[in-house]
Amino acid sequence: MPRRKIRVTGAPEAPLRAALAALRSELGIPETFPPQVLAAAEQAAKDPALPVHDATDIPFFTQDPPTSTDLDQATHLSRHGTGYRVRYAIADVAAFVAPGSALDAEAHRRVTTLYFPDERVPLHPAVLSEGAASLLPGQTRPAVLWTIDLDAQGRTLAVDVRRALVRSRAKLDYAHVQRDIDAGTAEEPVALLKEIGEARERLEAERGGISLHVPEQEIVQRDHTYALRYRAPLPADRWNAQLSLLTGMAAADLMLAHGTGVLRTLPTAPDGAVARLRRTATALHIDWPHHVSYAALLRTLDPHDPHHAAFLQECTTLLRGAGYTVFRDGELPALTTHAAVAAAYAHCTAPLRRLADRYAAEICLAAVAGQEPPDWVLAALDALPRRMADGSRRAGTVERECVDIVEAALLKDRVGDVFDGCVVDVDERRPTVGTVQVLSPAVIGRIEGPDLPLGERLRVRLTRADPGTSKVLFAVA
Numbered sequence: 001m002p003r004r005k006i007r008v009t010g011a012p013e014a015p016l017r018a019a020l021a022a023l024r025s026e027l028g029i030p031e032t033f034p035p036q037v038l039a040a041a042e043q044a045a046k047d048p049a050l051p052v053h054d055a056t057d058i059p060f061f062t063q064d065p066p067t068s069t070d071l072d073q074a075t076h077l078s079r080h081g082t083g084y085r086v087r088y089a090i091a092d093v094a095a096f097v098a099p100g101s102a103l104d105a106e107a108h109r110r111v112t113t114l115y116f117p118d119e120r121v122p123l124h125p126a127v128l129s130e131g132a133a134s135l136l137p138g139q140t141r142p143a144v145l146w147t148i149d150l151d152a153q154g155r156t157l158a159v160d161v162r163r164a165l166v167r168s169r170a171k172l173d174y175a176h177v178q179r180d181i182d183a184g185t186a187e188e189p190v191a192l193l194k195e196i197g198e199a200r201e202r203l204e205a206e207r208g209g210i211s212l213h214v215p216e217q218e219i220v221q222r223d224h225t226y227a228l229r230y231r232a233p234l235p236a237d238r239w240n241a242q243l244s245l246l247t248g249m250a251a252a253d254l255m256l257a258h259g260t261g262v263l264r265t266l267p268t269a270p271d272g273a274v275a276r277l278r279r280t281a282t283a284l285h286i287d288w289p290h291h292v293s294y295a296a297l298l299r300t301l302d303p304h305d306p307h308h309a310a311f312l313q314e315c316t317t318l319l320r321g322a323g324y325t326v327f328r329d330g331e332l333p334a335l336t337t338h339a340a341v342a343a344a345y346a347h348c349t350a351p352l353r354r355l356a357d358r359y360a361a362e363i364c365l366a367a368v369a370g371q372e373p374p375d376w377v378l379a380a381l382d383a384l385p386r387r388m389a390d391g392s393r394r395a396g397t398v399e400r401e402c403v404d405i406v407e408a409a410l411l412k413d414r415v416g417d418v419f420d421g422c423v424v425d426v427d428e429r430r431p432t433v434g435t436v437q438v439l440s441p442a443v444i445g446r447i448e449g450p451d452l453p454l455g456e457r458l459r460v461r462l463t464r465a466d467p468g469t470s471k472v473l474f475a476v477a
Contacts, residue, residue, distance in 0.1 A: 005216040006406055008117035014221060016409045017118050019467040023401050024121075027394075029114060033125050037106045041125035044096040044103060045132035050142055051092075051163035059189065060089055061170040062135055063177055063240050069130040070113075070122065072350045074143070074168045075243060077192040083151040084196050088247050089166040091133050093124070093351040093358050095142040099376035103128075111391025113353040114398050117219065117406060122353075129352045137171045144361045146247050154199030159250045161364050178236040197239020200246060209342035210295045211245070212316060213238055215309040219406055226409045228441055232303035244349045245341065251364050252336075252344035258367035259330035262360055262384055264347045266322040266339045273318055276425050279455045280314050280444075283422030283437035294318075310442030320396070324356055324385040328378070356388050404471045407443045411465040411472055418477045421460045423452045436460055436474050445472035452476070 008016055024031075033041070060074035076087040097103045107123055114121040122129050135141050145164040149157045172190070180186035181194050204211060215230040248264070255261025274294065281288040281297075284307040288297050298315070301308040319340060324347075325333045338345040348364065351357035359377055366373040373381075424444070425435040436447040438460070447460060459477040 005115075005214060006117040006219065006402060007216060008219045008406065009221070016219065016221070016226065016405070016467055019405050019409070020116055020118050020402065022468070023398075023405060024116065027397065027401070029121055029398075030110075033106060034102075036102050038125055038127075040102045041096075041127045044098075045127045048092075048095040048132065048142055050095065051165060053145075053162055053164040055087075055089075055143075055145055055164040056140055056167040058087060058166065059169045060087070060135070060166055061172050061190065062137070062168050063172050063174060063236070066173040066175075069134060069136070070352050071135040071168075071171070072352045073244070074135040074166060075189075075193075075240075077189045077196060079188075079192070080149055083149065083157065084154070084192065086146070086148040086150065086196065086243060086246065088146040088148070088243060088349070089135060089143040089164070089168075090146065090247075090349055090357075090361065091135055091352050092142040092144050092163060092361075093128075093133055094362060095163075096128050096133050097124070097358070099374075107355055107358075108387060111355050111387055112395055114395055116398065117402055123355065124352060133352060135166065135168050137168045140165055140167045144365065146250065148246060148250055150196065150199075154196060154203055156246070156250060159254065159368075161251075161254070161361075161368050163365065174234045174236045174240070178234045181236065193236065193239045193243075197235075197242045200242035201238070204242070204245075204342075205295075205299070207342045208295060210298055210340045211238065211241060212298070212312060212319075212340070213303055214312050214316060215303045217313070217406070219409065225413055228410055228443075230303070230306060230309040232309065245345070247349050248345045248347060249341065249343050251346040251348040251360055254364045254367045255346060255360070256332065256336060256344055258363065259332075260328045260373060260378075260381075261326070261363050262346065262356055262381065263325045263327075263333075263336060264322060264338055264345050264356075265325045265333075265335045266319060266337075266341075267335060268339045269318040269321070277314060277318065279422060279424040280437050281311060282455065283424060283439060283457070284308075284311050284442060285439070286311055306442055307439075310437075314437075314444070323392075324388045326381050326385055328381065355391070356384060359384060405467045407445060407472050408465045409467040410441055410443065411462055412467060415462050415465055418459050418461050419474075420457065421447075421474070422457050423447060423454050426452050426454050438474075443472065445474050447474040447476070449476045 058076050060076050062071045062074045072091050074089040078085045113123045143166045147160040213233045215232045220227045336344050346360045348360040362377045363373045420439040421436045423434050424437050427433040434452045460474040461477040464473045
């Protein structure tokens, strides 16, 4: 599921950053790795298991935010016959993390990288995730190399995956890529990102899939107050995301054909969740006619519009039922698809940040080789969904608590003010407690009071907001 991207800058002692540090302490988030794990990472960085196949002649490039150093994916795009060839190299974490090692045990405890507005808490020690395992430019690295051939319309024709040595030639950021493509100065391996990305977007629309292009929220400190602004994703962000989706769909198909695997699945959203989202659209003055589908609405939204950006943030709530589904010995599960992707899908492109991706990669490598997955994969497979669910819940708690803290910071000087809003949800067991979407600033908060008018516009008064001690609370004005 796309996470809500919130970024906070400022001095560590600033009230908002202090509140975030206190949250990490309250949730028991580790500040560092145990000494034995750090020592194991240092040793692994010096002596990884290297593959035989050498693909260092392929001029890969990476696309990430400018400050990123944990680079999971590197790309090379080319024309192939009348279609395209996508080469997608994924960091080979298994080359560094031995099954049953201290590194492996710690990764199973952490499960996923946790993202706070001011910092992230990584899955693996930095010497690996930002060093020896990261696909940094100018460095030879072990990788899981996907080669996916597409026809002229972007449909998959053939898939190969193998271990290989790769060497990225350039670390590009999305703005750089977008600028070069728009100016017509991008070299073909980069220029094809638009051509292939747009082709895959057309196929996504055909099959009823949905990509959420969630804007990044940036909290800017001005003197002693905070302001909210959004950074809309560039088209290059979207096109790059299509390559990850393409690879995840290819991985799912390989595993389903092989009879053993781990899928990322999502059932269709329940009617109640969609109804809540419709009320949010009403609150934000977004016209959503009843004959227009959710997918069709999303394609009309402009993430540069603050109200549309806020709505896109809330759209992530429809993805909260996603989970990991394992199967083996040819016994396929009842649900094999991801409702938002509108196809079978697997997480396999971010192993530096997610535990499950390492397992999916091993199963796909075995499938292409016509072999059984390694024993260590099969031994851990049945417990993987529960472990990933625990990690997802932890990440969800972090996200919700961070949103609460950030919104309290935004509103801390406005207690007593009255805002336009709409009650988008009411607690069935406590009808005097609900959730209100405020129009401006576009925040969501708790509301308490009798006879909460579900789905109607109303005026609400802010009764509390303190990022250090309490969450935002509204009352009917």
